[in-house]
Amino acid sequence: MATERKYIGKYLRRFREAFKLKQNKVAAAVGLAPQMYIKYEKDQMSPSVTLVINLANEFNVSADYLLGLSDEPRPQTFDRETTNLLKVLEAWKDSRTPTAPLPQPAATA
Numbered sequence: 001m002a003t004e005r006k007y008i009g010k011y012l013r014r015f016r017e018a019f020k021l022k023q024n025k026v027a028a029a030v031g032l033a034p035q036m037y038i039k040y041e042k043d044q045m046s047p048s049v050t051l052v053i054n055l056a057n058e059f060n061v062s063a064d065y066l067l068g069l070s071d072e073p074r075p076q077t078f079d080r081e082t083t084n085l086l087k088v089l090e091a092w093k094d095s096r097t098p099t100a101p102l103p104q105p106a107a108t109a
Contacts, residue, residue: 008052009043011066015059016041030054 016026027037030051039045047055056063064070 008047008067009041011068012041012055015061019059026055026058029058 012026016023023037023041024034027034030037031054032040032051036045040047040051052063052066056066059066061073062070062075064075065073
């Protein structure tokens with residue numbers, strides 16, 4: 001658990017400073033007393049899931065990134081058709097024959 005808390009505090013401070021915000025402004029934005037926010041930033045307390053989501057939304061990053069579980073601050077999301085096309089292109093790229101014809105994408109519902 002201590003490792004997770006350290007990631008959170010480190011990232012909270014990094015994001016706050018990157019946005020040039022004061023601790024009390026971030027605290028107000030997520031509905032906390034400034035003293036409570038400071039405890040989270042100093043790794044003296046672990047935030048609830050709801051607070052992690054609110055903080056991630058405030059800093060415009062994923063909760064996974066805030067928790068140190070991902071290196072992608074904002075993972076890209078695609079619709080089903082684009083996801084299927086990317087899979088087809090990836091499979092084609094990974095095929096062993098460089099002259100292989102491009103496979104057709106799967107039909108979407």
